[in-house]
Amino acid sequence: MTDSRHISVLGREAIEWLAPRAGGIFVDATFGAGGYSRAILEVPGTRVIGIDRDRTAIAGGFDLVDRSDGRLTLVEDRFSNLAEVCAAQGADRVDGVVMDIGVSSMQLDQAERGFSFRLGGPLDMRMGQSGPSAADVVAKASEADLANIIYIFGEERHSRRVARAIVAARKEAPVTTTQALADIVGKVVRSKPNEIHPATRTFQALRIFVNEELDELHEALSAAERVLKPGGRLVVVSFHSLEDRIVKNFLAERGKASGGSRHLPEVVQAASSFRILTKRPVIPGDAEVAANPRARSAKLRAAERTDAPAHGEGGLPAWPTLAGVMRGG
Structure with a gap:
């Protein structure tokens, strides 16, 4: 097998x-x-x-x-x-x-899934078949929420600059493709030769956030x-x-x-x-x-x-939630 x-x-x-x-x-x-x-x-x-x-x-x-x-x-x-x-x-x-x-x-290699900026495709990133896509989050989230998402889940130190650029860009036209988002980020985050692509952390953040x-x-x-x-x-x-x-x-x-x-x-x-x-x-x-x-x-x-009882679930960290961001709260 x-x-x-x-x-x-x-x-x-x-x-x-x-x-x-x-x-x-x-x-x-x-x-x-x-x-x-x-x-x-x-x-x-x-x-x-x-x-x-x-x-x-x-x-x-x-x-x-x-x-x-x-x-x-x-x-x-x-x-x-x-x-x-x-x-x-x-x-x-x-x-x-x-x-x-x-x-x-498999998901990264499928352009239509929108996980990778290296493959042109819709800005989707959903592992499942339902719920808001990355394009929905980029269109709906406030500048402050976008900055928090990109900083917390992408560990991107230029998160505020990226969020500001996304909000400015979406006023001109909807950001609906992986290439469009990568271009926006690439204009405000610089990388040296042999470093990761400037959009890597932002894409990671949105993927983690969209899929919770x-x-x-x-x-x-x-x-x-x-x-x-x-x-x-x-x-x-x-x-x-x-x-x-x-x-x-x-x-x-x-x-x-x-x-x-x-x-x-x-x-x-x-x-x-x-x-x-x-x-x-x-x-x-x-x-x-x-x-x-x-x-x-x-x-x-x-x-x-071990044979000890389970400890219980415990609380989740207080970071931005998908439901909260999409309802504007």
């Missing part, structure tokens, strides 16, 4: 840390091109629940479903809903969850905590610092008992719900980066579920 065309970034390492075994139920929470699912299904007797919000990815996996002898189920949904997806498949508890965070190579990727990640990690059996493994591959920071902080919090307070001795300390397996993130080797430059920023973190 191996398919060399669909080798996931850090795929070998991810499967080693996931450690699939016969009879186990595993969740490929970001199915994409099915690289992790293929590798898991190589272990006889495993069952995989694959989740993806992208209908194109789900349709692309039908052939693998047919060849899996009933061991692969694909579900079109957000990976933040993985607990509900598992329950609907009769799997309230699972043996492993693997996640590959962010946009996929960081909120999704927060919720997906908590959902994985709830569904994993004691001894079950969580493996997460991320591609930039914002995602990795969320994963690192989540595991650090879950990997130690709550501190409690010496002033409130009656407060019961929550036991560690995860045992961290990767003290430092696993990164790709030189050969993988040479073969796939998109792998260069990847980091893998893994942890094993």
Whole structure:
């Protein structure tokens, strides 16, 4: 069932840390091109629940479903809903969850999806089939909201300058294509030779914001905590610092008992719900980066579920929300 065309970034390492075994139920929470699912299904007797919000990815996996002898189920949904997806498949508890965070190579390479400024296309960027597009956000968001979005999610230090340029440009004509936005950003953000394209951070910010990727990640990690059996493994591959920071902080919090307070001795300390397996993130080797430059920023973190109760979801950071920006609040 191996398919060399669909080798996931850090795929070998991810499967080693996931450690699939016969009879186990595993969740490929970001199915994409099915690289992790293929590798898991190589272990006889495993069952995989694959989740993806992208209908194109789900349709692309039908052939693998047919060849899996009933061991692969694909579900079109957000990976933040993985607990509900598992329950609907009769799997309230699972043996492993693997996640590959962010946009996929397939999505980047499809001009009509509007993820990349290197390919001319509509300014869309939606991983799913519904909700506001990047063009909608660019047209509707206030200058202050645009600056915050680009600064927080793109870590762009020229965010105010970019937001000002976008607002000025949209007064002249709607900004509806990837090329139009890239040109606007390129006029106010300069880059030196061998540096990333001036529009890279702005495009990253809009993509993350439109798809609510960081909120999704927060919720997906908590959902994985709830569904994993004691001894079950969580493996997460991320591609930039914002995602990795969320994963690192989540595991650090879950990997130690709550501190409690010496002033409130009656407060019961929550036991560690995860045992961290990767003290430092696993990164790709030189050969993988040479073969796939998109792998260069990847980091893998893994942890094993203990038998302690889940800690609960906790609050999300106070950053701009899609609903709030689109209603002008």
